[in-house]
Amino acid sequence: MAVRGGSTEVGRKVSCESCPLRQMPTFRAFDKEELAFVSNFKRGELAADKGATLLSEGSNSAHLFTILAGWGFRYKLLEDGRRQILNYVLPGDMIGLQGGLMGEMQHSVEALSPMLLCMFERDRLMELYRGYPGLAYDITWIASREERMLDENLLSVGRRSALERAAYLLAFIASRARKVGMGGKGDVDIPITQQHVADTLGLSVVHTNKTIRKLIDRKLVQWRDGGCKVLDIEGLMALANWSGLDETLRPLL
Amino acid sequence: MAVRGGSTEVGRKVSCESCPLRQMPTFRAFDKEELAFVSNFKRGELAADKGATLLSEGSNSAHLFTILAGWGFRYKLLEDGRRQILNYVLPGDMIGLQGGLMGEMQHSVEALSPMLLCMFERDRLMELYRGYPGLAYDITWIASREERMLDENLLSVGRRSALERAAYLLAFIASRARKVGMGGKGDVDIPITQQHVADTLGLSVVHTNKTIRKLIDRKLVQWRDGGCKVLDIEGLMALANWSGLDETLRPLL
DNA sequence: CGTGTATTTGAATGCCCTCAAGGGAGGTGG
DNA sequence: CCACCTCCCTTGAGGGCATTCAAATACACG
Structure with a gap:
């Protein structure tokens, strides 16, 4: 069995203000206040190898992540090892929200390629909700978007x-x-x-x-x-x- | 073809404070302020017949609903009529959030039995986010719970x-x-x-x-x-x- | 080169599909 | 009160899509 990839914190190389993703036309522009908060909310970056498990089912992850670069996938396992991939994660996507909100992850996330991720502290999520309703709304929006994608995937697999x-x-x-x-x-x-x-x-x-x-x-x-x-x-x-x-x-x- | 059931607004019979659902041990207790806001946020009630379409794919529903009583299901259709049921909705569940956040519904919801629903105005959602971060958090939590259920359903259908x-x-x-x-x-x-x-x-x-x-x-x-x-x-x-x-x-x- | 991983192909089996038809329960109208 | 309709459940038969088993090939890496 090959050694599975790991992941390491790499400090902070990409500033939110000059984040290359944020320049893309798919993402809505943030105002300065929001950007300042997000920038401050960000705790650091994580570099993950291909094959690394970023989050795992049953764990109590202390972090939320936004993908900066690379590919990954979310999946669940049955006890006998059958695996269902639920969705793929790409730059701009957020992972770990379930763990952040409800305490425990019910799915795992694995890297398909080397990845770079932004880390956020889940303890400060409530602070975001209190001070930045626009961002709070965005997080709900993101959760809802994931639900949409799942609906579509379920339609596909089922029918x-x-x-x-x-x-x-x-x-x-x-x-x-x-x-x-x-x-x-x-x-x-x-x-x-x-x-x-x-x-x-x-x-x-x-x-x-x-x-x-x-x-x-x-x-x-x-x-x-x-x-x-x-x-x-x-x-x-x-x-x-x-x-x-x-x-x-x-x-x- | 039989006449499909309809739905009608029935004013406001159940007060949030004395909502029978809220007494159940599965639901977390709200404080007075939250309850007062929710009560005020509520616009009225809707009674739906069995078979009624509560929300439909492609529409721009102006409302969010919480189920007070009855059964329903969420589904999507392919163009040739193949149908995939995505999840069931039961009392205490919220529907229409996708439409509320993103403008357009990407799935439909139909009543399996006569239903009674609480109606909320989606225009006031931002007000909730601004004034009641705890409730905003709850809404994200609810969206995330739906995602969990979908993950589980997808695992099941797939594997x-x-x-x-x-x-x-x-x-x-x-x-x-x-x-x-x-x-x-x-x-x-x-x-x-x-x-x-x-x-x-x-x-x-x-x-x-x-x-x-x-x-x-x-x-x-x-x-x-x-x-x-x-x-x-x-x-x-x-x-x-x-x-x-x-x-x-x-x-x- | 040898080893491990991923792709490819063939063969046999079987799960699940479509087609087809029948039956039961409940509602409606003559 | 019975005939008829509709909706739903049930069952059988035959075929096809997808599975498992098995093995060969290709490719990357040390």
């Missing part, structure tokens, strides 16, 4: 065929990635294995492989370097009958 | 067998119902058809029927009067390998 599901998933991830500037003008490269796809779609690896092959044959995606290159998001969207992400601006903590 | 799925679902609903006093000391009666179960589990009605029959043969549930009577929650939990709901107190708006 779409294997081919539709795979097309939806890859279109969904690629769309989200584009919004936060991953892939630039070129195609999006998603650092996942077919096992990840299988565990997201509720399928076996073998059948996932055969399904993905169909997508490859249709030149919608490529599979290489241990990852997926999405060639034709719109083709995937059409195949899955999925209308895409909404265009609303979102907050970034 | 459990048909029999496990059915057992989990019925145990889950019955457990939630008991917490809000439905069924009293006796067994819980869930007003759903096998079609609802099928659309929740991602199965066909035919196979759902055969699966439920196994649960009936094992004397875990009964099916009658167009609904399900849960006889043995613990038996279902054991079959599904599900550890049950957590015991944390929750807020009630």
Whole structure:
């Protein structure tokens, strides 16, 4: 068994005011006060290796995180080891909110690539709610956005065929990635294995492989370097009958 | 085609202070100030018939609701009519938050039985966030709780067998119902058809029927009067390998 | 090179689907 | 009071999608 990746605090290199994510057009602009609070709310940064477990089911994590860079995924396990991937996490997403609000995590989060995260202290969450109702509203909004994505994923796993599901998933991830500037003008490269796809779609690896092959044959995606290159998001969207992400601006903590 | 049920505003019969739900041990106590605000935040009540659509995908609902009585479910449709039920709503649950925060609903909600709902004005949500950080926190908590339930449902649909799925679902609903006093000391009666179960589990009605029959043969549930009577929650939990709901107190708006 | 991980393919099985039809319960109207 | 309708549950048959088992190939890394 290979050594699983770890994670280490790396102090504070990115200031909130000059955060590269915050410049992107998907994120709503914060006013100076809000930005000052967030900047002060931030406790430091965490660098995680690929494969590192950032949060784990059953633990009482003391922190909230916002992803600055890299890819990860949220998942749950059944006792016999069956795994369900619930969603993917990308730059700008927040993780650990469940633990922050309710004390105990009910899912785990693992890094798919090296990641950089902003750490926030959960003890100071109430302070945020008291002093910055706009930010409090944003956090609810973020939780609600996650719920939306889950609704969509559940619809897909429950009611779409294997081919539709795979097309939806890859279109969904690629769309989200584009919004936060991953892939630039070129195609999006998603650092996942077919096992990840299988565990997201509720399928076996073998059948996932055969399904993905169909997508490859249709030149919608490529599979290489241990990852997926999405060639034709719109083709995937059409195949899955999925209308895409909404265009609303979102907050970034 | 039968006439679908409707819904009508019925003024205001239940005062928040004497709300029967609020007396239950699952809900955390509110202080006087909070209660006064909620009471004032409440705009009226809505009575809905069985089958009524309370919220619908794509609409811009102006209201948030808390369920006072009755059963309902949240769902999404694919364009060709395939339906996925995302979760059930019971007394004490809040619906319409997505619409309240983001403007547009991405799922629909339908009544499974006659329902009574508290109506809140979404325009005043920001007022709540500004003046009552504790309540704002509660709303985030509620959103996060919904996310938890969805995670669990997704795990089930993605990774459990048909029999496990059915057992989990019925145990889950019955457990939630008991917490809000439905069924009293006796067994819980869930007003759903096998079609609802099928659309929740991602199965066909035919196979759902055969699966439920196994649960009936094992004397875990009964099916009658167009609904399900849960006889043995613990038996279902054991079959599904599900550890049950957590015991944390929750807020009630 | 050897080892480990990921992808690919084939074969056999089986879970679950669709199609089809029948039956029971409750409501409505003649 | 019975005929009829509708909704829901039930059952059987046959087929297909997806699974498991098994093994081969490819690739990266030390």
